[in-house]
Amino acid sequence: MNNHLKDLRAERGWSQGKLGELLDVSRQTVNAIETGKYDPSLPLAFKIARLFEMRIEDIFIDE
Amino acid sequence: MTTIPNGKKRMGKLARYLLEAALTIGFLISFVAGRDLVAAEGVTTAGKLMGALVPISLLTIWFLYFFFQIRKMxxxxxxxxxxxxxxxxxxxxxxxxxxxxxxxxxxxxxxxxxxxxxxxxxxxxxxxxxxxxxxx
Known part of the structure; x- marks a missing residue:
């Protein structure tokens, strides 16, 4: 599943490690989600959406 | 929200690898040494079981540790x-x-x-x- 996570993170000037700390996950996890190698669980997707103050469907693209 | 700094996570991973390596080596040494010891003549069945308990205990600790580590990930x-x-x-x-x-x-x-x-x-x-x- 594609997503806008990388762009949203870049807009805020956060590194993958910083975003990982904010979401309480590893940098590796953030990288895997950004590159589309791993789809986050619903709780993590909600956490991401809350952090960026956006809706899940505005961050993740269902193709 | 609880956040753990990445540096701390890396240290945690290193500690985990080191502990698992120590348990692996401990298991192998206790298995080989224990097997040689109980192979001697005159060792009772109870003695043999006691010998086997050392590597079995280490293996069990290793498995439980691995299980709780997975839960924390x-x-x-x-x-x-x-x-x-x-x-x-x-x-x-x-x-x-x-x-x-x-x-x-x-x-x-x-x-x-x-x-x-x-x-x-x-x-x-x-x-x-x-x-x-x-x-x-």
Whole structure:
């Protein structure tokens, strides 16, 4: 599943490690989600959406 | 929201690898040394069981530690661990069945089942390493 996570993170000037700390996950996890190698669980997707103050469907693209 | 700095996470991972390595080495040493000790004449059945309890205890501690470590991981890390274990389990099952079939057809002596331990550890290590590179 594609997503806008990388762009949203870049807009805020956060590194993958910083975003990982904010979401309480590893940098590796953030990288895997950004590159589309791993789809986050619903709780993590909600956490991401809350952090960026956006809706899940505005961050993740269902193709 | 509780956040753990990445530096601390890295240290935690290193500590985990070191402890697992220590438990692995402890298990192997206690297995080899214990087996040699109880092989001596005059050792009672109770003594042999006591000897076996040392590596079994270390193995059990290792398994419990691994289980609680997996519970502490984030969802993606847990996914990688579980996937690695599943693939390693399948590969090891294939190796053991193929080896058993060949041994049976060739009439070879049955192999010590303890050999499964280094095979599983080796295969799991290889697959986990591949996963680390693939998803770094």
């Amino acid at each position: 984030d969802e993606f890390e847990r996914y990688l661990e579980v996937l690695s274990l599943a693939v390693a389990g399948g590969v090891c099952m294939w190796i053991v069945i193929v080896w058993g079939t060949i041994s049976s057809f060739m009439g070879w002596q049955s192999t010590d089942i303890m050999l499964a331990a280094p095979i599983v550890a080796g295969v799991y290590g290889l697959i986990r390493g591949f996963m680390m590179v693939r998803y770094r």
